[in-house]
Amino acid sequence: MPSARRATWMLVATLGVGAGGLAATSMAQAEPAAMTGTVQADDAARHRPIPVSGRDRLYTADQSSNTVSVIDPSTNRTLGTIALGDQRVGSAFSPQYGGDSGVHGLAISPDQRRLAVVSVSSNTVHMIDTRTNKVLSTTDVGRAAHEGSFSADGKQFWVANRGRDTVSVVDAVHGGVVADVRVGEGPSKVLMSPDGRTAYVNHTSKSEITVIDVRSRKVGKPITGLGATFSSDQAISPDGKRIWVSHKRDGKTTVVDLDRKEVVTVLRTGPDTNHPQFVDNRQGKFVYLTMGGLDQTWVYKRTAGTPELVTKVRNGGHAPHGAWASGDGSRLYIGLEKSDAVDVIDTATHTVVDTIATGQEPQAIVYATRVAHPGSASNLGRQGLGQQAHNVPTLLPDGTAGDTLDPVKGRVLEATVRPVSGLDMIQLQARGLKPDTVYQAYAVTADGEKTPVRSFPTDKNGTTPMALSFSAFEGDSISIEAKGEATPVQKATFAAQGSMHGHDVKTADLLYCDCC
Template identity: 25%
Template structure:
């Protein structure tokens, strides 16, 4: 009897936790956001957006969605309760990805068309500063200690290092071809870079800003040229890196300590970006050519559900 009660309580707690989370998927070709209940996998709303929406995140206070409307050259500020546009924030030309600052007061935006990083002051809703970077910037991240903002340059095959204390670019790290996404580990000691055309994920020692290891991928039955790493997310415990492999139509689960792949998970076509549940049990993968979102159980390394989205899902974020 007691075992049954404990099992019931566990199921109830899991359901309550999952039910509290909501997924938001940016649909690049559909010019929309798909809103999904994480517990039921039901689509609860579809919100129209500006043109070619890509990067997406939630404000620190949970009130707003920030969305890079690339074709409109703006970051859209959207009310999370209603889906209504609150403001078009000045972002520079063709915003791709962005990073919400650690304190939640700024957005650091990569502007592909004018090769710049734009910092938006969210309280003033104006540009704080802009810095020239390498050609075709896309991936952006801020270090956990707040010191660095890094920006990938797809054209120049480098990562730019910007010192926030001086608001200047002070260094660059050469990478494999077309770096598209960057993620710091939680301790701030490493930076992981997805080099799409290079087919690799490169790991940088932050102190020296040098590459210390290059990860390659080999999915059985999938040609090497289809390995196009893009999105990277770490589980909350920092033990697993979840990596989208693009046209390989798989997600790799990598053990961070040993830097080895523990599993490849088949998902939809042209998997782009990812989000991970707050409890670290589930990953969500946006499949750009399948118009779906894959729900991945990380313990079993299996897809447990597939959810229809709008056309061309690109980014996904999750909020309680």
């Protein structure tokens, strides 16, 4: 049965909203995933092209509205949302709050019947029936649970717990934790090999991939030499021969050869490099890679050696994030984190052909084939819809525009405003400011009147990945002023937050979110 729900807390501070809570205790052992000769045949069948139809569904995990958006890809229409908790901030600070927060990660079972939803702040995994949109079970897992994958037989879901150095093995049929596998600091995402025999885990705290034998749950020799320490996401090729590992903070992507268990190349990509996604179609074999800081999705052609950059797709909104392809590879869907929408890319022409409104702050995306009756929208609501975010102009201390897009470095200062639960969530992201400096942000009206929004410090690189404020925003733009050097306490806080890790739980650990 599902494990008991535990109340968790979401705190607002300098760098955002992160995860709290305790690791779940293991439940009764379940049988490991079956590894039979039919796995390869079933996998091959799943990779046959399946044309887009009204029976397919596209899902987004919406971190601010705490919903899952459900989209009909045949019409590019959002059918509704599955609410798993209140909108930020909602009643999350109430001691009676029992919902989830930080709806973030998604995965689809091999038979497309179950959708796994991971909430990073409440540390939970929901199993949702894709036919009815109903929650089947809720399981408490480890702290800062992030992204995972199903076993080959669909009976288990393996999820990485960034704050507990573990991978939780969840019973995907009945709910509950089967086992916890210790994998080292800051595990970020679990990938399964196509044959289901091996699990690969990237990290936020070390430049390697942990390799796990699925049947025995034993950790083997890691793949080392990745291009950076922090890895936000990764994806495995359909043939299981390569993994692309994105390094969001460093603007790099590592390509790993799994036959040789070694790095092929490290690509210099762009700011906020994120989710890679493989697409095979008549034009060839490609990887699409989102560049959140450039509002672009880059397209690489897969080759035996160094991948070839084919083109850069201009997205229809801000901060492209999660990505997933249709069953036939004709369409690629990109979540726009700061526009509360999804871009539809025609993979034959590498162009955006439509943009679909979703719930608030979409993160991961999943595409499921042949799971519903055409036009069906059972058990769906409207939470988070019709409340799209908008970016406002920004002004730097020297009087220049902070939101001018540099083709390499991205924007210096981005400000995103979205309505949540009677307030506005004001989200700031900064790059290239003075290092170790405290800045004051103001809401500025058309006639120049300034109202303080919040102060925030930068790290040693002049970066603030995220600063959140909740208030009524009545300005037309946001300006910032430097207020002096960060204190030793603030510098130490940044150092702790930069590691994204620590067993001695501090307030700073609960406040930081450098979202995947």
